[in-house]
Amino acid sequence: MYQIETTISFEAAHRLYGIDTYSKECSDSIHGHSYKVTVYLSRSETTKSGMVIDFKYIKKIIKETIENKYDHSLILRDIDPLVSAIQTLAPEQKLNVVSDSPTAEWMAWTFYYELFHEIKKIDEWVDIVMVSVQETENNIATYFEGEY
Secondary structure: OEEEEEEEEEEEEEOOOOOOOOOHHHHHOOEEEEEEEEEEEEEOOOOOOOOOOOHHHHHHHHHHHHHHHHOOEEEEEOOOOHHHHHHHHOOOOOEEEEOOOOOHHHHHHHHHHHHHHHHHHHOOOOEEEEEEEEEEOOEEEEEOOOOO
């Protein structure tokens, strides 16, 4: 089994509206992070060129699937009352409205499945092992399927 990993980063803001959290700063305030997303890929055998997948392809997929959508955006839950206010008062704002609380855990799960479908279009033999989202220097959320 061969495994590779690649990391991208993007800047985004969010608010964790409507969840029970110890931190009012996170649930009441829009705040931003410098996110780092690491994608781990595997393949049982390398391709004829000796790779799991060409890093050029995976970087392109990640850029199109994650970075272009979320970089310098505001991510809000669909029940957040700020959604309609921002859509009305600042329609030019890059706003991502999502159905769950936009936590690092949600991002890891979402990015895993969004990337899964895009990667399988290019190479059905490449598997996503896991996706990690680093929200701060010390806080990382990871999603993977199966047992640990």
